[in-house]
Amino acid sequence: MTDEVDLTGGTGTRQRIAGAQRIVVKVGSSSLTGGDGDLDDLAIGRLVDALAGRWRGGAQVVLVSSGAIAAGLNPLALPKRPRDLATQQAAAAVGQGALVAAYTASFGRHGARVGQVLLTEMDVTRRSHYVNARRTLVRLLHLGVVPVVNENDSVATQEIRFGDNDRLAALVAHLVKADALVLLSDVDALYDGPPSRPGARRIPVVRGAADLADVVVRGSGSKVGTGGMTTKIEAARIATGAGIPALVTSAALAAEALGGEDVGTVFEAPAVRPRGRLLWLRHASTARGRLELDAGAVDAVVAHRRSLLPAGIVGVSGRFDEGDAVDLVAPDGLVVGRGLVNYGSSELPAMLGRSTHDLGDELGEQYRREVIHRDDLALL
Template sequence: MAAVSEIAAARRIVIKVGSALLVGEDGAADSAWLAAFAQDVAALRARGQQVLIVSSGAGALGRRRLGLRRRGLSLAEKQAAAAAGQSALMRAWEAALEPHGAICAQVLLTREDTETRRRWLNARATLEALLALGVTPVINENDTVVTEEIRVGDNDRLSARVAQLVSAEVLVLLSDIDGLYTADPRADPTATHIPRVSQLTPQIEAMAGGANAQADVGTGGMATKIEAARIASEAGCATIITLGSRSRPLAALEAGALSTVIEPATTPKAAYKAWIAGALAPAGTLVVDAGAAGALKRGKSLLAAGLTAVEGVFEKGACVRIVDLDGQEIGRGLVRYEAGHAQRICGLKSGAVEPALGYTAGPVIHADDLALAPPSVAA
């Protein structure tokens, strides 16, 4: 089954573009490739699909600007190159996308932004706001401040974390090879292309870590792409690995070009709800009245009006238990107010929240951030 079906059905697509595609042999941005790729982005946007780009290239462009051509740069020199190159990288993306009426925005993330709950929520809120405004986020790791110990490591992994962050349906990893093979096709003419992977088994991982280990340039390789695909799969996102060096690689995909599709293990919504329900330790408890309990079970958000008590000390973005007046757990969710503020708005109608706090963050827990308890627990 061709990758075209995954792309056509996706509401939200994350595309990873590596340095080797974006930066030419002269060390400058490859404007011809970018212009062609921007046509692909414009075509997706014209169909109403949202696109996020995870882009490498700042370090390479910065080296050229600063004249740092030698090998073995110190960490401080690498960070200086990334700082100098990031503006050049964004100019290149703006020049490519603006002729199509697409506004792009720079988003720099660190590992903590994808792993620390409060920062994760803030990063997600920013990206959601940009997408709602019709903006195309161009995302990179914040190499100017991170050290080796706290880096995501490479943009394959970062792109998978971004896909998880925004509940994308498809992650496209543009590579210098058109997918996964049973062996390195450049060394073994009998190597067989694998068009679709339904499950990431040890055998698949062995192919990526062995024969395909040198099938990529830059900091990653096929092994890191498979690792990224595992992260994406567990988040409900399909991964497509395909050749990126051709002009308009996404159009080529939809025309039937070779690729490897790695299927998701679940759906984005189910994965997110499972994460809330099982991966996060509750930091407190919210007690709700009978009306709110019924509304939550029907898929509604928790409003301050239905809140009767707040137990525990927690920050905005914490995972909390929601129980009814009898103490039965209804579900767990990510709360939008810290404990003291949640206590102050208990029982208030929505219009009274801002006068009471000086701000409003909407419902106490949005339905999207709520995982209902299974019937055996909620009964």
């Protein structure tokens, strides 16, 4: 038996979620499969009933769904989620069709159409891909379609994968400028310790990092999924950083969560959203390299929010092209920012420590540019 504390907390956030006009919902593999590993049509039906209720009420719904690899296990006679990438890709290729077919049939009962959107990390970390993915998702929503999003497991490699769909869901919520993010699994809330432990208390609301100081969480124990409560907390942090409130609960309580009832754990977010471009740099971009700065450059960039010039750079590592994201590193090794670089890694070493005036005189006007403009730089 578990205890609960502060049950009235987060009422305003729950109302924001209940009234959200554009909502992203993520569901894990373990909530979609039965004991035999097959897709559970009843579980899928209950989830879709809850989502369709919001859709019929005029809300736009994006469903980020795990389950492709899980759905491919039994057809391939695999007893559990494979460890090697090639077999994971094969299971995803077999299972993705079955997963989307189940959603198509279930949403069809409510008169709703679904559209499959498969993403790799590059689709939300490279700016040109990011803009294209956003355009596709928003157009589907305007056409009244429910996008069903998943990582493209059949082609993703270890180097370019999200690792879990919780992070993907948070980035999709940021991508489409959602009003709320709901993360569903087989655990009904965040607790201050293992939920099975006697006396474990549900945490109904998280207002900031201090509320998590004494929380003990662990990874996934599922044979078909990869995400645990740790990944959900991180996803909620990404969402709330974008001004998007988040809620963590079980798939069985989806209708109650979407209706604003006191279930699960809500993560409060500020009502005013930060600039979207800088949020993308912080959370959705992957650094392709590192620029090592001297103390003066760190002060200019961090304290005075100035652009980064080549005179303040003492080292370059990694391989990157113009327009890629790179990390800015202080002399003590601390990463202080991330920005979009105006020069490739092959050009920069010869420019270090030099003024833009001298570079322009010697190499041409295009070299009078800053290495990273302050509008393309996010502090971390």
